[in-house]
Amino acid sequence: MTFRPSRIVAACAVLLSFGALAQVPPTLDKVKASGTISVAHRESSIPFSYLGAEGKPTGFGWEICQRIVDNVKKATGRADLKVETMPVTSQNRIPLVQNGTVDIECGSTTNNSDRGKQVAFAINYFYTGTRFLVKSDSGIKALSDLKGKRVVTTAGTTNFQVLRAANQRQQLGFDLLTAKDHAESALLVDGGRAEAFGMDDILLYGLRAAAANPASLAVVGEPLQVEPYAIMFRKDDPAFKKLVDDTVSGLMKSGEFEQLYKKWFQSAIPPKGVNLNAPMSKELQDNLKALSDKPAL
Missing domain, CATH: 3.40.190.10 (Periplasmic binding protein-like II)
Structure with a gap:
């Protein structure tokens, strides 16, 4: 995956209007036309999405998003697809997804009913x-x-x-x-x-x-x-939701998801090589079979 430096987010990007929201095309069309996908990440949400060596994003959620981007390349026929990374905060992540500044957010975002009125979520991939x-x-x-x-x-x-x-x-x-x-x-x-x-x-x-x-x-x-945590993207985009859900469910069905879990939650991780020793919760174990995107209330 090729990374470009993060853009500076202008304050006006966070101030949305209904008109601006209506103009965002379906994600796969947008990405195919531009040759770029914008992937949001967090800077200190260890071990999901944070800055690792040389200030580049890393983590459990970030790796899952890499698999999603690989499938976006296949779906759009853009093997040359460029990945633009952008740090987001708890406060600006939803507006930046809504207005098309970022296409997908790979962090530690709770999937709940209130947020579901503003954005869409993939299959839940963690419970906390x-x-x-x-x-x-x-x-x-x-x-x-x-x-x-x-x-x-x-x-x-x-x-x-x-x-x-x-x-x-x-x-x-x-x-x-x-x-x-x-x-x-x-x-x-x-x-x-x-x-x-x-x-x-x-x-x-x-x-x-x-x-x-x-x-x-x-x-x-x-x-x-x-x-539950889930990867976040724009609402009313069924083709992109299917691609994201298919990627997450594919990881869960193949066993690769469990390997990633062991890597980030039960092994030594950067920056200090500390092992979180966090066993997989019953809720997450159940969702490896249920493949649910059910939100919290």
């Missing part, structure tokens, strides 16, 4: 729940220990709503802060400006592994909910 990253010596073990404390999460994520609801429901009175990305959220905990970072547990394990001193941090608490 909201837990907390804290300092190992903080004494925090559960949600109830956060009463009156400062809790941070990343802006634009479903975790914000989950944490706000839990805070109100249990009357914990913690201050709910937001940061621009996962790396900044983790830094607030590491620097003592927040006592806990509430996020999808697998991302917390990845951030802990990448920390300067992983032993100083711990992932605690029971999951507040279980949500």
Whole structure:
């Protein structure tokens, strides 16, 4: 796969109009005509999509997207297809998919019913729940220990709503802060400006592994909910959805998906060669057979 440097995303690209949305052609037509596919990635969603050696995107979701791009080349007859990579955040990823700035997003995006009104999702390829990253010596073990404390999460994520609801429901009175990305959220905990970072547990394990001193941090608490991750692309594009779903289901049926899972979740991974030792969840095992794109509520 050939990579081109990321483009600078202008602020106006995020400001959508209904007219602009209507002008985006079907993805395969768009890609065939331009000779370029734009693939969005995250910069710190370890091990799904993050910057590895030489600042290039890597990860579990990123590798799956490579297989999708290979099939796009075949479907469009563009063996010379160029891949343009673009970093996105939790806040701008959906608008940039909607308006055609990026064609597919390979990150750690939750497939839920509300987002399904704006974008489309492929077959679910991971399941996770909201837990907390804290300092190992903080004494925090559960949600109830956060009463009156400062809790941070990343802006634009479903975790914000989950944490706000839990805070109100249990009357914990913690201050709910937001940061621009996962790396900044983790830094607030590491620097003592927040006592806990509430996020999808697998991302917390990845951030802990990448920390300067992983032993100083711990992932605690029971999951507040279980949500699926899926690769995201534009709505109302049945031909492209079929190609993406066929690619994901093909990996699951052939056994290659399980090999990729072992590579990224049960083996040493960059940047520090840490093994996340994350067994495959029952939900994901079941979906290897069900091949469902069912969203969270």
